[in-house]
Amino acid sequence: MGKAAARGTSGAIVVLTGAGISRESGIATFRDADGIWNKVRLEDVATPEGFARDPGLVLDFYNQRRRELQSADIRPNAAHLALAELEQRWPGEFLLVTQNIDDLHERAGSRRLVHMHGELRKITCLACHAVFTWTSDLDRSTPCPGCARPGRLRPHIVWFGERPLHLDEIGRALERCQLFISIGTSGNVYPAAGFVEVARRRAHARTVELNLEPSQGASLFDEAVYGPATEVVPAFCRTLLAGAGGGP
DSSP states (O other): OOOHHHSOOOOOOEEEEEEEHHHHHHTOOOSSSGGGGGOOOOHHHSSSHHHHHHHHHHHHHHHHHHHHHTTTTTOOOOOHHHHHOOOOOOOOOEEEEOOOOOOOHHHHTOEEEEEEEEEEEEEEEETTTTEEESOOOOOOOOOOOTTTOOOOOEEEETTTOOOOOOOOHHHHHHHOSSEEOOOOOSSSSSSGGGGGHHHHHOOOOOEEEEEEETTTTTGGGGGEESHHHHHHHHHHHHHHHHTTTOOO
16 A cells, blocks of 8 residues: 555544545535536635625525535445544544535544534524534524524635634644545645645654545655545555554
8 A cells, every 4th residue: 555554553643634535425526627616606605705795695505505415315435434433443643634514524433523614514603603503594584593693694614714723723633643644635725735744844744645636735745545535545544554453
């Protein structure tokens, strides 16, 4: 599999996942030729300014995506399941950082994870700042489950121009990891695209890219394996666990 997978270690791991890991589960990506941003303007539905200009349009966009996520056809794939197993069996520290707003990692069994761009099945109140789990449609008249004020709810999503979540926790994990794995990312969305450099320079970690094709930051990785996530991620995880004495 390669140097990173073969060497025996039980040190800290940080895994970063992007849209590519959920593609094989039927979740649309953003930046591919047939991706979401080629069908709708991100300025209209993924910025604070767009929400202020037309909140109904933004809420309808995320209502549709939330319904799609909860359809029976959408479920975790082999890559999600492999990462959940790696977390459960890994003898050292482990943190899964996802750029995805879906909940497929949780459904697969992952627990030591953070959503740096928010979560589709959560909402935030702009009045009381509380965050709530939410599985139904949201409209402009929906009252806040906490403070009861109507018209102040928004998707719990980090939009362009907003600060990603959990950056302090992610930064601490990157600075002490021995292995950084990037899966299914484009390498052009910051700050996530810069995590590999933090892991290399501050933690002297080995870095691995698992992707369908080389990302924009592919040259920064010590090792790369390219192919469908449902194939390369389970294989890499098995080899990694075997090298750490975790069995086949």
